[in-house]
Amino acid sequence: MQTPVITNTPPVQLPAIAPVQAPGQAESEAQKRVTGAEPRAARPLSDAVDRHDFQDFVSQSTGQQLPLYGHNLFAAPSTFAPLQNVPVSQEYLIGPGDELLIRAWGQIDVDYRAVVDRNGAINIPRVGTVQVAGLRYADLTPYVKKEISRNFRNFELIVTLGQLRSVQVFVVGQARQPGSYTVSSLATLVNAIFAVGGPSPHGTMRSIQLKRGSKVVTEFDLYDLLLRGDKSRDAALLPGDVIYFPPVGALAAVSGSVRNPAIYELKGGASVLSLIDYAGGLNTTAQKRRASIERIENRESRMVDQFALDVGGMARTVKDGDLLTVYSISPKFENAVSLRGNVAAPLRYPFRPGMRVLDLIPEKDALVKPDYYLRKNLAARVDAVAQGQLAADVRQLVDTINWDYAVIERQNEQDLSAQLIPFNLGKAVLEGDPSHNLPLKPGDTVTVFSKADVRAPAGRRPVVVSLEGEFNHAGVYQALPGETLRQLVIRAGGLTDKAYVFGAEFMRDSTRQLQEERLKRI
Structure with missing residues (x-):
C-alpha cells in the first residue's frame, strides 16, 4: 500500500506587505524597515528639535552642555525587523499571516507549507480546514496532530513557524519620529521605542503608553531599563496598537562631582538622594559638607541654597527646574609638608608641631637622587667607552646639589600670596645651624635645587x-x-x-x- 503524500511545491508565496512610510521617510527606507535588510539610521533633526530649552538654561548657568539622560541611547542606527531569525517564544500566539511548516512521517508523508488566512485557519489537503489562530506556539504541534489523526493513524508530526506575519502599529505624541509602522509580530514595545528613535526632547521617558482599543495595556518607564535593566513591563505588539509618548515631565539637572552629570526627568516625589542615584552616585572625590541647589521660585525669580549631603540634605525635595551642584573635595592637604627638587624621595610628609627643615631632611643621603646610583651601576656595566665620552660620564656622576640655596614656599595666611623663604641648605643640613634650620608650617613646600637649576658662582661650580x-x-x-x-x-x-x-x-x-x-x- 502506497503511503499518502501531502505536499505543496513550490512553497506558497506570501502576499507582499506594503511598507507604510513614516512622515518624511523615503520609500526605500520604509521597505528596509519591513524586510530588515539593513539598519535604518535615525533621521537627521534640526538643532532646535534636538534640544530642550532647559538644556540651554542649564548651559547658561553652569557653562556645561548637559545631555538629557538616556537620549544618547537612541543615536545609534536601529531597525524594526531584527527578530526574524531568533527562536520563537512558546507563548507566541498564532495569527493571520503566519506561515506554518508541517512535516509528518510514518503512515503518511507530509511536507506542507500553509499560511494562516484572515479567518485564522489553514487548509490541509485530505484533512480539511483547521482553526489555529489564537493558539500558543507550544500547543500548535499537538493540536494539528490531533486534527490530522481524525483521518490518519501511526505517524509522527512536527509543526514549526516559517515567515512570521507583520503587524501595523501607530506611534503618536512626542516621539522623535511619529507615524504608522509595519513591524514584525515578534516585536515588543521596547523594540518599537528604539526603532522610532525614542522620545523627542519634549517627550517623556518615564511613562510611555501602549494602548489597545480604549485600554492602556502597559506603561513603560525607560529609566527602569536604563538604570536597573528591568524590562518586566514590556509587552508584545498586536495589529492596531498605539504607542503614545506623553509630554516630558518635570526636569532637574545635576552637575559637578557625580558619575553621570545630566538632566533627569523626575517622577513622583523626587529627592536629592534619588537624583544623585539617577546620576550613578557620588564620585570618589565628592565632598559631603557642601552642595547647592539653584531653584526657580513660582516661575518668577531664582534662588540658591547650600546644604550638606547628610541625611537631612539627601531628603530634600527636588522640584521642576532645579539645578543640583555637588562639589569636589579641596586638593589642599591640611597636615602635610612637601619636599621636592634634587632629593631622593619627592613626597608629602605628615606635619608635626615644631617641625623644622632637618626633620624633613634628616641626613645628606636624603638629597641623593636615585638616578645617581642608577648611572653609576650602568657605567660599571659598559664594556667600552667612546673617545671623549668618559669625561662627560664622570661629570654626570659628580654631586650637583646646590648647598648654598634652597627655599621654603609658603602661602601667606593674611592675603593668600605666595612667599619664598630662602635658606642655606649646607648650613642647615651639614652644619646644623639653627638660623638656617627654619621652622615649618602645614602646607609648606621645601625645594632643593641642583647647580644646574640655579647657577652657583664660578668658584663653586664643579x-x-x-x-x-x-x-x-x-x-x-x-x-x-x-x-x-x-x-x-x-x-x-x-x-x-x-x-x-x-x-x-x-x-x-x-x-x-x-x-x-x-x-x-x-
Whole structure:
C-alpha cells in the first residue's frame, strides 16, 4: 500500500506587505524597515528639535552642555525587523499571516507549507480546514496532530513557524519620529521605542503608553531599563496598537562631582538622594559638607541654597527646574609638608608641631637622587667607552646639589600670596645651624635645587677636566676651587719627556657649543 503524500511545491508565496512610510521617510527606507535588510539610521533633526530649552538654561548657568539622560541611547542606527531569525517564544500566539511548516512521517508523508488566512485557519489537503489562530506556539504541534489523526493513524508530526506575519502599529505624541509602522509580530514595545528613535526632547521617558482599543495595556518607564535593566513591563505588539509618548515631565539637572552629570526627568516625589542615584552616585572625590541647589521660585525669580549631603540634605525635595551642584573635595592637604627638587624621595610628609627643615631632611643621603646610583651601576656595566665620552660620564656622576640655596614656599595666611623663604641648605643640613634650620608650617613646600637649576658662582661650580696624551698620570680630574691649569698638571704628575708643549690642544665644551651655534646662524 502506497503511503499518502501531502505536499505543496513550490512553497506558497506570501502576499507582499506594503511598507507604510513614516512622515518624511523615503520609500526605500520604509521597505528596509519591513524586510530588515539593513539598519535604518535615525533621521537627521534640526538643532532646535534636538534640544530642550532647559538644556540651554542649564548651559547658561553652569557653562556645561548637559545631555538629557538616556537620549544618547537612541543615536545609534536601529531597525524594526531584527527578530526574524531568533527562536520563537512558546507563548507566541498564532495569527493571520503566519506561515506554518508541517512535516509528518510514518503512515503518511507530509511536507506542507500553509499560511494562516484572515479567518485564522489553514487548509490541509485530505484533512480539511483547521482553526489555529489564537493558539500558543507550544500547543500548535499537538493540536494539528490531533486534527490530522481524525483521518490518519501511526505517524509522527512536527509543526514549526516559517515567515512570521507583520503587524501595523501607530506611534503618536512626542516621539522623535511619529507615524504608522509595519513591524514584525515578534516585536515588543521596547523594540518599537528604539526603532522610532525614542522620545523627542519634549517627550517623556518615564511613562510611555501602549494602548489597545480604549485600554492602556502597559506603561513603560525607560529609566527602569536604563538604570536597573528591568524590562518586566514590556509587552508584545498586536495589529492596531498605539504607542503614545506623553509630554516630558518635570526636569532637574545635576552637575559637578557625580558619575553621570545630566538632566533627569523626575517622577513622583523626587529627592536629592534619588537624583544623585539617577546620576550613578557620588564620585570618589565628592565632598559631603557642601552642595547647592539653584531653584526657580513660582516661575518668577531664582534662588540658591547650600546644604550638606547628610541625611537631612539627601531628603530634600527636588522640584521642576532645579539645578543640583555637588562639589569636589579641596586638593589642599591640611597636615602635610612637601619636599621636592634634587632629593631622593619627592613626597608629602605628615606635619608635626615644631617641625623644622632637618626633620624633613634628616641626613645628606636624603638629597641623593636615585638616578645617581642608577648611572653609576650602568657605567660599571659598559664594556667600552667612546673617545671623549668618559669625561662627560664622570661629570654626570659628580654631586650637583646646590648647598648654598634652597627655599621654603609658603602661602601667606593674611592675603593668600605666595612667599619664598630662602635658606642655606649646607648650613642647615651639614652644619646644623639653627638660623638656617627654619621652622615649618602645614602646607609648606621645601625645594632643593641642583647647580644646574640655579647657577652657583664660578668658584663653586664643579669643574671636571680630562687630561689626555703625554701626562705622567693622564686621566679625569675635578679641579679644585681657584686651581689653574698649571697647578692641575702638576697635581697630575707633570708632563712626560716626550711631551711637545707647543702642540698642546685646549678644548672647552662651552666654547665648542658656542661655535656650533654661530655656525648654525651662518
